[in-house]
Amino acid sequence: MTIKDLASFLKVSPSTVSRALNNHPDISLEVRQRVQQLAEELQFKPNSFAANFRKKQSKLIAVVLPKIYRSFIPDVIEGITKKLSAHQFQTLVLITEDQFTSEAEAIKQCCDMRVDGILLSLSNQTKDLQHLERCKTMGIPLVLFDNTLQSDFFASVHINDQIAAGLCADLFNHKHVTRVAAVFGPEELQISQNRKVGLFATLNKDIDVATCYANDAQAAFVFADEQIRKHQTKAFFGISDEVLLGIVTAVKEHNLSKQALVVGFSDGLTMPFLHRELRYIFHDGKVVGAQAAEQILKHIESNSNLIEHIEIPVELY
Amino acid sequence: MTIKDLASFLKVSPSTVSRALNNHPDISLEVRQRVQQLAEELQFKPNSFAANFRKKQSKLIAVVLPKIYRSFIPDVIEGITKKLSAHQFQTLVLITEDQFTSEAEAIKQCCDMRVDGILLSLSNQTKDLQHLERCKTMGIPLVLFDNTLQSDFFASVHINDQIAAGLCADLFNHKHVTRVAAVFGPEELQISQNRKVGLFATLNKDIDVATCYANDAQAAFVFADEQIRKHQTKAFFGISDEVLLGIVTAVKEHNLSKQALVVGFSDGLTMPFLHRELRYIFHDGKVVGAQAAEQILKHIESNSNLIEHIEIPVELY
DNA sequence: AACGATTGCGCAAACGATTGCAGTTGATTT
DNA sequence: AAATCAACTGCAATCGTTTGCGCAATCGTT
Numbered sequence: 001m002t003i004k005d006l007a008s009f010l011k012v013s014p015s016t017v018s019r020a021l022n023n024h025p026d027i028s029l030e031v032r033q034r035v036q037q038l039a040e041e042l043q044f045k046p047n048s049f050a051a052n053f054r055k056k057q058s059k060l061i062a063v064v065l066p067k068i069y070r071s072f073i074p075d076v077i078e079g080i081t082k083k084l085s086a087h088q089f090q091t092l093v094l095i096t097e098d099q100f101t102s103e104a105e106a107i108k109q110c111c112d113m114r115v116d117g118i119l120l121s122l123s124n125q126t127k128d129l130q131h132l133e134r135c136k137t138m139g140i141p142l143v144l145f146d147n148t149l150q151s152d153f154f155a156s157v158h159i160n161d162q163i164a165a166g167l168c169a170d171l172f173n174h175k176h177v178t179r180v181a182a183v184f185g186p187e188e189l190q191i192s193q194n195r196k197v198g199l200f201a202t203l204n205k206d207i208d209v210a211t212c213y214a215n216d217a218q219a220a221f222v223f224a225d226e227q228i229r230k231h232q233t234k235a236f237f238g239i240s241d242e243v244l245l246g247i248v249t250a251v252k253e254h255n256l257s258k259q260a261l262v263v264g265f266s267d268g269l270t271m272p273f274l275h276r277e278l279r280y281i282f283h284d285g286k287v288v289g290a291q292a293a294e295q296i297l298k299h300i301e302s303n304s305n306l307i308e309h310i311e312i313p314v315e316l317y
Numbered sequence: 318m319t320i321k322d323l324a325s326f327l328k329v330s331p332s333t334v335s336r337a338l339n340n341h342p343d344i345s346l347e348v349r350q351r352v353q354q355l356a357e358e359l360q361f362k363p364n365s366f367a368a369n370f371r372k373k374q375s376k377l378i379a380v381v382l383p384k385i386y387r388s389f390i391p392d393v394i395e396g397i398t399k400k401l402s403a404h405q406f407q408t409l410v411l412i413t414e415d416q417f418t419s420e421a422e423a424i425k426q427c428c429d430m431r432v433d434g435i436l437l438s439l440s441n442q443t444k445d446l447q448h449l450e451r452c453k454t455m456g457i458p459l460v461l462f463d464n465t466l467q468s469d470f471f472a473s474v475h476i477n478d479q480i481a482a483g484l485c486a487d488l489f490n491h492k493h494v495t496r497v498a499a500v501f502g503p504e505e506l507q508i509s510q511n512r513k514v515g516l517f518a519t520l521n522k523d524i525d526v527a528t529c530y531a532n533d534a535q536a537a538f539v540f541a542d543e544q545i546r547k548h549q550t551k552a553f554f555g556i557s558d559e560v561l562l563g564i565v566t567a568v569k570e571h572n573l574s575k576q577a578l579v580v581g582f583s584d585g586l587t588m589p590f591l592h593r594e595l596r597y598i599f600h601d602g603k604v605v606g607a608q609a610a611e612q613i614l615k616h617i618e619s620n621s622n623l624i625e626h627i628e629i630p631v632e633l634y
Numbered sequence: 635a636a637c638g639a640t641t642g643c644g645c646a647a648a649c650g651a652t653t654g655c656a657g658t659t660g661a662t663t664t
Numbered sequence: 665a666a667a668t669c670a671a672c673t674g675c676a677a678t679c680g681t682t683t684g685c686g687c688a689a690t691c692g693t694t
Contacts, residue, residue: 015652028673045429048431078412081411111362332643336683348642363681366680
């Protein structure tokens with residue numbers, strides 16, 4: 001069932017059918033309705049591949065990310081798909097497993113398959129943006145989100161990690177803690193670095209800080225537990241829900257729930273429920289995802305080449 | 318840069334280039350190499366839309382699911398994308414938000430855009446499979462996974478929820494508990510029903526059971542807390558990580574960690590860490606995802622019309 | 635040497651939609 | 665009555681690959 005078939009049924013030309021289906025004003029209302037009605041009856045749907053091919057578009061946006069972590073990322077995906085599907089774009093998901101080579105390969109694939117745009121959260125092995133050259137030369141818009149690197153050529157969307165971490169530091173200062181145990185993510189991760197810098201920049205110099213890089217609850221637990229035993233630490237910073245889980249578990253095991261001050265970044269779901277005293281920067285994946293999607297749509301739909309660096313405002317809860 | 322351009326550079330015909338690029342044996346090794354070499358140099362990549370259009374395939378598989386829950390689903394997606402990308406298929410993600418109308422709409426879109434296959438986890442509003450008719454008529458293979466309904470026309474992949482829940486019941490029986498507080502998911506959910514049936518079928522009849530339907534930690538917490546207060550309940554069943562979180566929190570608040578018996582379904586990550594005594598059916602998303610992907614690939618690549626109903630074996634940890 | 639079989643490549647027609655341009659009406663203007 | 669114009673619609677080319685078929689040249693066989 002093609003446009004030609006419809007055309008011969010209706011004794012009009014394929015072009016007329018095409019235009020009628022697309023509500024082109026050249027076609028009289030009467031013909032338009034006849035065409036659309038028959039199309040409806042016969043359950044006809046134009047072959048979008050033929051159309052996209054001709055129109056040189058794919059209506060596909062790729063989301064390339066290191067891993068589907070349990071916090072934050074699900075919201076990001078939801079935010080992206082919701083925004084994109086409202087604009088008749090579909091969402092492709094590619095996972096790099098935090099491997100630089102996979103990331104480069106994924107980008108290559110996206111370009112080769114002519115997606116209309118790419119949303120990319122960098123792997124923690126990625127040190128520069130060379131592998132994105134192809135996107136530039138092929139004119140495929142790309143927006144970095146969450147874990148990004150500064151670039152003049154690609155838009156980016158994230159929270160201001162330094163400022164956000166600064167808010168956490170303010171809290172420690174204000175509560176006059178003397179010692180903080182801070183758990184960051186993988187050391188190479190840009191986000192780890194930014195949050196670390198932000199924390200230390202604002203934290204009173206006379207506060208002792210014990211630092212640890214961890215990427216799961218277990219490692220964070222071991223560290224927090226040790227800090228409590230050795231130093232009676234009662235103030236903690238955790239960079240993500242994953243490590244906060246480890247910290248909070250240690251805190252609870254030592255019956256410090258009420259006295260301890262646990263501060264960190266969270267998606268506001270599990271951890272605040274688990275530890276009601278948690279103070280956290282609400283890292284809202286839906287907003288990040290929606291904004292990133294909006295940026296890419298702006299590039300595509302209005303052909304704007306404006307490179308924006310969006311910082312999502314954050315609050316401490 | 319098209320195949321034609323390459324052809325004129327090399328003074329051969331476009332068909333030769335096409336065949337050379339696809340390693341067609343009709344083309345001499347010498348010509349093949351020349352073509353491939355120049356293609357490499359010029360960074361030429363065939364327009365996959367043109368090719369797919371011609372070949373009537375899309376190399377796209379859609380994954381339609383109710384929501385990106387924090388447990389299980391991330392693993393499912395990972396399992397799917399890994400398997401599919403190994404076969405040069407890309408993964409499209411559509412979210413229905415547990416709305417039947419969204420689900421029907423999503424399926425329609427997938428068909429209209431001619432995906433090569435669909436992996437579907439049903440929304441909990443979905444009562445029958447009428448809306449999948451179109452897939453049948455268009456010959457688009459579809460595999461149900463996780464939350465499914467029995468069907469003769471579509472393959473399915475899931476664990477045997479009844480048997481799995483039975484294993485949990487065995488544990489309660491064996492430990493001679495007298496009272497169980499069981500939390501299921503949304504009542505309409507097929508999975509809820511199956512696990513409930515399985516639990517009750519095996520549970521000793523003289524065990525009192527208090528039942529509750531909840532879909533988040535908070536609701537489960539309230540229920541568990543109440544059961545502990547009113548009945549000193551010490552045995553609990555939780556259908557998912559979400560509700561287990563609520564149960565375990567209540568248990569801990571009452572200092573029952575050591576004495577309580579908490580049993581449920583988990584993805585083996587957060588909850589077992591949080592409550593080391595947790596006994597759980599390991600609900601492995603990666604395996605479910607990979608199996609579902611494998612089923613769809615089988616349909617596509619070997620044109621098999623065999624409808625299989627796969628039950629992933631489970632273990633109680 | 636003559637014959638069929640094989641090898642290697644090109645021709646041209648698809649695939650199904652879109653779109654610039656031109657042509658056909660009928661109505662309106664001069 | 666001729667000319668102008670607008671409103672519709674059709675023609676045909678086009679997007680970039682793939683692929684059935686045909687044609688030469690080469691090969692091996694008797």
